[in-house]
Amino acid sequence: MSLNIPNLERNKLLAPFTTYKIGGLADLFVEVHTIDELVHALSEARRNSTPFFLLGCGANILVTDKGFCGLVIRNMANKVTILDSDRVFAESGAIIADLIVQCYNRRLSGFEHFVGIPSTVGGAMWQNLHFLSPDRQRMMFIEEIVQTSRIFTEEGQFRTVGVDYFQFGYDRSILQVRKDVVLDVTFQLSPKPKEEIQAVMDANIVWRNEKQPQLAEYPSCGSVFKKIKDVGAGRLIEQAGLKGMRIGGAEVSRKHANFIINTGNARASDVLQLIKLVQETVKQKLGYTLETEITMIGEL
Ligand SMILES: Cc1cc2nc3c(=O)[nH]c(=O)nc-3n(C[C@H](O)[C@H](O)[C@H](O)COP(=O)(O)OP(=O)(O)OC[C@H]3O[C@@H](n4cnc5c(N)ncnc54)[C@H](O)[C@@H]3O)c2cc1C
Structure with a gap:
């Protein structure tokens, strides 16, 4: 990959840039501080057919353990x-x-x-x-x-x-x-x-x-599943008896069942397995299909 972008970094750990504090490396990473820099980075990625991901606070994403093959652009143009x-x-x-x-x-x-x-x-x-x-x-x-x-x-x-x-x-x-x-x-x-x-x-x-569990104590990405019509996903997860359910370092929050928290050392694979378990259990016990509302990025 040859991208003409100033201050490009390689093999950057993404976990610190997410509220989940989870996730592997980005092959390429750049922080942009102006709209011109943002547009330049986007244009370079597109010109070079490099896959890219635009990152904000990283509060609605789960980055996989294997990380992202491509360019992560962290948007800090904040005027x-x-x-x-x-x-x-x-x-x-x-x-x-x-x-x-x-x-x-x-x-x-x-x-x-x-x-x-x-x-x-x-x-x-x-x-x-x-x-x-x-x-x-x-x-x-x-x-x-x-x-x-x-x-x-x-x-x-x-x-x-x-x-x-x-x-x-x-x-x-x-x-x-x-x-x-x-x-x-x-x-x-x-x-x-x-x-x-x-x-x-x-x-x-x-x-x-x-x-809700507080971010400073329990890293998370907020609600994991979409609301189904007027039924809150959290209520269904609670009804299915899943509060406190744990895989590795990931746990269905006891405070709000639609939050899957990182208890300290969770890997993305723990969160993904727990998501699957929640979906299967809710389907089996209550007949509802839960869809995730968060974006997964990276290789599986
Ligand atoms: C503790 C907690 C509580 C939360 N509570 C709520 C809540 O009450 N209500 C709610 O709605 N959400 C809630 N969320 C979810 C989250 O805060 C929101 O989804 C937020 O808008 C994500 O913004 P971000 O900057 O972190 O985006 P990121 O997670 O960094 O990115 C999310 C998506 O937006 C895309 N994106 C980012 N910037 C741009 C851009 N400039 N142009 C196009 N696409 C872009 C990204 O590429 C990505 O696909 C909560 C999350 C946490 C951790």
Whole structure:
């Protein structure tokens, strides 16, 4: 492989770049800090027909033990600009937690619902980041605050598109079908008193601490399985008696059954075997087919 990319690294361990703290080596790895660097790396990979993977916070992926044969591009292009009284521009490597703080400081509401969720803007667009509304009656999605986005299409063109382009759904967007890359997003927010924004964040943090295993203690990639219509996958896994089930260092969380946690030394193969066991048991005992919502990357 001959890629003309500055600061390219070889045989880079991916585990530290994922919230799971699991995964083998990438043949090639580069951190990009600007949109120009991102587009250059993508173009080089495409020109050279090198398989590539665009990495954000690594919070929704499982990297296999054998690692990734190709180029991993870690997106750290994270410029944020407040455009006017209620619009914010963010590059796709911007971290949602940083956007929350910047918007809070300017009394702008919209991002606070996603407090405590590790994500870049790009990762959020890929799966339509979501969390419960303050009254817990509905799901709120990132699409609700997306105004426009600049993308680098799979054909190598720059386009500015509106929210409809993304065909957002639950855990879904066009980015899972077409290999377009989000370069930046302009968000439409609404002015709100700081106290109201703070109240939403406080309530959501309490909810998360009560119901989900905390990342600092138990590395994970959040929920592993998709919701089936209105039935939560976690509830099915619990009903099937799988809470606390363990293979190697991977365990079905006792706190939230849709989380498979890394208890310290889990390998990707442990997680994959546990995923299979959960799917088979839920199918056999309850008749439901659970599908994973996380992305696996690397060789099996
Ligand atoms: C403890 C915990 C709690 C979580 N809770 C929630 C929750 O409440 N709600 C929720 O929705 N999710 C939740 N998640 C999942 C995760 O945080 C989200 O899916 C997040 O949006 C992933 O963003 P990322 O930057 O880490 O993406 P990554 O995991 O790095 O990548 C995910 C996918 O997005 C693609 N991607 C990244 N950037 C771009 C781009 N610029 N253009 C195109 N594609 C791109 C990647 O190639 C990859 O396919 C949770 C995860 C954890 C660990």
